[in-house]
Amino acid sequence: MNPRLTAPPKVAISITEACPLSCKHCYGDCGREARPAELSIGEWREAIARLAADGVISLHIEGGEPLLKPGFLDLLAEASRSMFTMVRTHGTLIDAAMARALRDAGVGRVLVDVMGATGPTHEWFTGAPGSFDASVAAVRHLVACGVATDMLLILTRQNAPEVQDLLDLAAGLGAERVGVLRLYPLGRAKRIWQEIALPLADQMRTLGALRVPAGLTLMQSWHPNDHNCCWQSAAVIANGEIVGCPYLREYVSHGNLRSTTLLEAWRTAPLWQVLRAGAVERSCPDCSAAEGSHGGCRATAYAWHGRWTAPDPFDVTLNDGVDLSVLPDRLLPA
Numbered sequence: 001m002n003p004r005l006t007a008p009p010k011v012a013i014s015i016t017e018a019c020p021l022s023c024k025h026c027y028g029d030c031g032r033e034a035r036p037a038e039l040s041i042g043e044w045r046e047a048i049a050r051l052a053a054d055g056v057i058s059l060h061i062e063g064g065e066p067l068l069k070p071g072f073l074d075l076l077a078e079a080s081r082s083m084f085t086m087v088r089t090h091g092t093l094i095d096a097a098m099a100r101a102l103r104d105a106g107v108g109r110v111l112v113d114v115m116g117a118t119g120p121t122h123e124w125f126t127g128a129p130g131s132f133d134a135s136v137a138a139v140r141h142l143v144a145c146g147v148a149t150d151m152l153l154i155l156t157r158q159n160a161p162e163v164q165d166l167l168d169l170a171a172g173l174g175a176e177r178v179g180v181l182r183l184y185p186l187g188r189a190k191r192i193w194q195e196i197a198l199p200l201a202d203q204m205r206t207l208g209a210l211r212v213p214a215g216l217t218l219m220q221s222w223h224p225n226d227h228n229c230c231w232q233s234a235a236v237i238a239n240g241e242i243v244g245c246p247y248l249r250e251y252v253s254h255g256n257l258r259s260t261t262l263l264e265a266w267r268t269a270p271l272w273q274v275l276r277a278g279a280v281e282r283s284c285p286d287c288s289a290a291e292g293s294h295g296g297c298r299a300t301a302y303a304w305h306g307r308w309t310a311p312d313p314f315d316v317t318l319n320d321g322v323d324l325s326v327l328p329d330r331l332l333p334a
Ligand code: SF4
Pocket: 019, 020, 021, 022, 023, 025, 026, 027, 028, 029, 030, 063, 064, 065, 090, 126
């Protein structure tokens, strides 16, 4: 365990599983309505105040679609008084007035998800005609009122040919960063895995060919750029389950916010301590071991190998011939 941290510096919360889109790949298997077991806005406010008091400095709020949570803007304003806040959204509910409201609530950064650089590709995933133009308009509105804005894209077979176009589009819109994210075998993505997942060589080829426009920063979630960050992360999903990281939501529960605090779970949950220790069987030669950050992502290591200490197959030096376009049998949906 990292001896210097007494609380996780960064916490991600999935505040609701309600969403107006119907993405084929949705990790949370979200639907139009909030699920009955979700924490109420009052429970979230209480929990977030506790996080701030316990020393958390950065709060990432995602969904579902966070803007659908009743009372969300008030909660955001309250959280932004004591923490750096980030909101991840698909953007279709952000018009000029909502962009100003997010700014006025003190949001630190907004991250807008797209699944391509064109309407047809994005909307093949979202199932919502017009959603691409609405997401692009959201970026425009946010930038226009001075909100730091990123665009995120989960790399798939369908959108790989459009990643360069997305970088160019984002730069033209005035976004600060584009995040190209790996595809995780979670939620509905598992049902269509073979249709949308790329082998690692194709993922690396796509990333390697990118030219980053001046003024834009490219973030990408492939090791070694993206280290094993279990040592500093914490996450809670909509029903209050404390899962350590959004990408661990199907494998882990460290307790529930209705019966414990995040800090208590951080201090006492045995598996969380194992993951934070950064013990891995192997890591690449260039990999930093500082703060247990070596060995790549624990979620994909566990997904493919069933061991928390296993090599991350998204790392070219640790892939060991794993075909990432094929899901292990035990992850296949029933
Ligand atoms: S926008 Fe996000 S939360 Fe909504 S359905 Fe798509 S992936 Fe799920």
